[in-house]
Amino acid sequence: MEERLIAPCGMNCGLCVNHLAMKNDLNKQGFRKTYCAGCLPRGKNCVFMKNKCDLLGNGLVRFCFECGDFPCSRLKNLDKRYRTKYHMSMLENLEFIKEHGIKEFLEKEEAKWRCPECGEQICCHNGLCLNCDIDTLRKNKKYRWGE
Numbered sequence: 001m002e003e004r005l006i007a008p009c010g011m012n013c014g015l016c017v018n019h020l021a022m023k024n025d026l027n028k029q030g031f032r033k034t035y036c037a038g039c040l041p042r043g044k045n046c047v048f049m050k051n052k053c054d055l056l057g058n059g060l061v062r063f064c065f066e067c068g069d070f071p072c073s074r075l076k077n078l079d080k081r082y083r084t085k086y087h088m089s090m091l092e093n094l095e096f097i098k099e100h101g102i103k104e105f106l107e108k109e110e111a112k113w114r115c116p117e118c119g120e121q122i123c124c125h126n127g128l129c130l131n132c133d134i135d136t137l138r139k140n141k142k143y144r145w146g147e
């Protein structure tokens, strides 16, 4: 997992459905997914909040915890949505990076989200490995974490 895949808000773009769809080229297998290289690789800094935050919009912070307002209400709302629906927490990620550094974080993430079948990363948006479990997604395009 690459450092550039960790967005300023703490999102791990390597777990995102649009990134994993691209990595596994799902559109060649009959899907119609948006492909995304990741917030930072695309030069977007932060897709979620760039229009509402000058620091993020202009790329002035690498991580949100460098900001005096951390954690702001926008980030808290985003974090709540992701904790509730997608089994991950931006705030938890950021706190970990702040305390232990990005290298240790990447190692932890890699182990936490590793598919036991193929070693690729599980997608946080649906809980599937987009290398092994695409039949599940084919049967139910809106499949999310067992629902």
Ligand SMILES: [Zn+2]
Binding pocket: 115, 116, 117, 118, 119, 120, 129, 130, 131, 132, 133
């Ligand atoms: Zn797999």
